[in-house]
Amino acid sequence: MIPVQGVQNQTIAVLGLGRSGRATAAALREGGATVVAWDDSAETRAQAEAEGLPLLDLTRDTGWRDRIDALITSPGIPHLYPHPHPAIAQALRRGVPVDNDIGLFFRSFGALDWAGFDTAPRVICVTGSNGKSTTTALIHHILRAAGRPTQMGGNIGTGVLSLEPPVDGEVVVLELSSYQTDLARALTPDVAVFTNLSPDHMDRHGGFGGYFAAKRRLFAEGGPDRCVIGVDEDEGRYLANQMGQGPQDDRVIRVSVEDKLDGFGWSVSARKGYLSEWRKGRQIASMDLRGIRGLPGAHNHQNACAAYAACRSIGLAPRDIEAAFHSFAGLPHRSQTVAEINGVRWVNDSKATNVDSAEKALMAFENIRWIAGGMGKEGGIAALAPLFPRIRKAYLIGHSARDFALQLSDTPHEVVETMEAAVARASAESEPGDTVLLAPASASFDQYPNFEKRGEHFTALVEALRRG
CATH class of the missing domain: 3.40.50.720 (NAD(P)-binding Rossmann-like Domain)
Incomplete structure (x- = not known):
């Protein structure tokens, strides 16, 4: 405490x-x-x-x-x-x-007696719309793998005031939601990370501008020593511009999975699965992310870039970060590989409760046998039509199964109603090289109390298959 x-x-x-x-x-x-x-x-x-x-x-x-x-x-x-x-x-x-508790944490964390420490503890905070949980967990995992004392909390894991008082040289990694950053009266991270921005919580923040303003407080009012900012949206580019004194100011590390960022003081990008770090016009490091099973797809490559940049900003070596990437298993229910059985990969992305997150999951894999359905959102899955050619067959469950079936049109599909039936049919029909992907594009409340329980049920059924 x-x-x-x-x-x-x-x-x-x-x-x-x-x-x-x-x-x-x-x-x-x-x-x-x-x-x-x-x-x-x-x-x-x-x-x-x-x-x-x-x-x-x-x-x-x-x-x-x-x-x-x-x-x-x-x-x-x-x-x-x-x-x-x-x-x-x-x-x-x-x-x-x-x-709120975040404000209390920051005013209390820095007031502890650190006079006897050789290295003052530091705090890395991660915010954004998508990927902040994975990025937070990945930073924490890298630090642990590198032998650095570290704790993780905030919007993931332990509440901030339930963390232990830090030890010499410790790094505390916090995931912060817009609800938390919006109200906290004290925000003083050493490193602040902004992953990306897409519309969310509009009613709570009075619109998209209010939502962005809540995220921006971590940077504008927090005054971090380093800012790691995803710049694939206008808001990220604006924030990076606000926090830096010019393109060569390396207190801002720009992150992208769309553009090559070699004209800035410090940047990390991943294009076609290759991560590159550039500093003052020179490439410092590079690595291939494509074979890292815990970080599949471009959205996870963006998370990897943000985590890499945060860890580099506190002095970790590229080789140590890369080694930790390979041992990262991923977070439950977020593009999590739960088994490989007879050459078929089984992936739990139960957190994909809307079309945007399901799109990222579908883009991360090929030869997909897709388990989808539940309490569908407005518009159903029509926006995913460009990705339907990646789907070998869809197995549709829950309340929206028949609506989704109509939108799939000529894409092979079957209304199976339940998770048990979906897993059984996918197991019977899949072939080596296929990926069975649970990415429901729907809320879970018709059949499960939350997306976690849905993912746990899927994982248990797959585990039973693995045991034979």
Whole structure:
């Protein structure tokens, strides 16, 4: 646990008592604060009260009669758009500072006593629309493989205040969502990574501009020593321009999977599967990403470039990074190879819950036997039509199976309804060199509580096949 600094003898209110909220309350208490708490769920409130957290209804005027010095809210609770949560609205009217656990982490992490350390700990933060979880996990994996002390947390793994106090030379790697960067009152990463940007969470941020602004705060207000920025969209190019003093400023490392970036002070790109690092007009290193099983496809090559650049920025050698790439197994449910059986590759990309992410998965493989379906989004899979020639056959499950069948038209397909049937049919019909790809292009809620459970079911069925 990282005790929160600067809260001794203060009364701090915590809104939202899930995993991060409870960890925040514990860290505040450890720092000497008096904590009161609230959650909209009666069941969650009862659990928190049983654990000794005093409750206070922060949505009512009566809850604010006594002094409250700050309100700490969980990331999923709206603080501005589409409208502030009633408890946050109360705080805003009263001028009570509103923060989140990320803000508390940064103001407390740097306040720890590091006087005896030879090398001060550092923080690498990763944000963006797609690939930030894989990029975060990949950076963490590279650091571990290189023998560097490291922890991973934030929007993936451990909550930030549940991390252990850092040791000499440690690197903490955090995935940060737009919900987290939007509100944090302190953001001071040593290295900040921006993967890419595509429309998401529009209602929460008041539109695309607000969404980008939330991501941009990590850089513009965080003031990192190094910025690793994907520049394949206008927003990334704009951000890189804002953070640098010119094209030769190597405090900004530009990343691309579309363009050769040899005219900048520092850049990393991957074209046709080959990663290249350029610095001040010279190629420093290169490597072939195509045979790395844990990083298939151009979208994962972009993740690899971002992770490579972040690790290079803190002094790791190219050969050490490349070696770690080959031992990276990938994250569960994200283009994860779960088995190879009789020459057939089985890939779990259950996280592909929309057309954009399914497109990236389909582009990463050939000779595809595609398991798709679930609670389809507006427009179905029509936008994927240019990729249908890559599909040997589709096996359609769930609520949208018949709608998807109509859109597949002449592409071989079969409505099989369930995951069990899809895996059985794909196993019976696949041939060496095929890839059986679960990339549903749909939400899971018709048959599973979340995409993780869907992916776990697929993996279990494949494992049963492997065992025979």
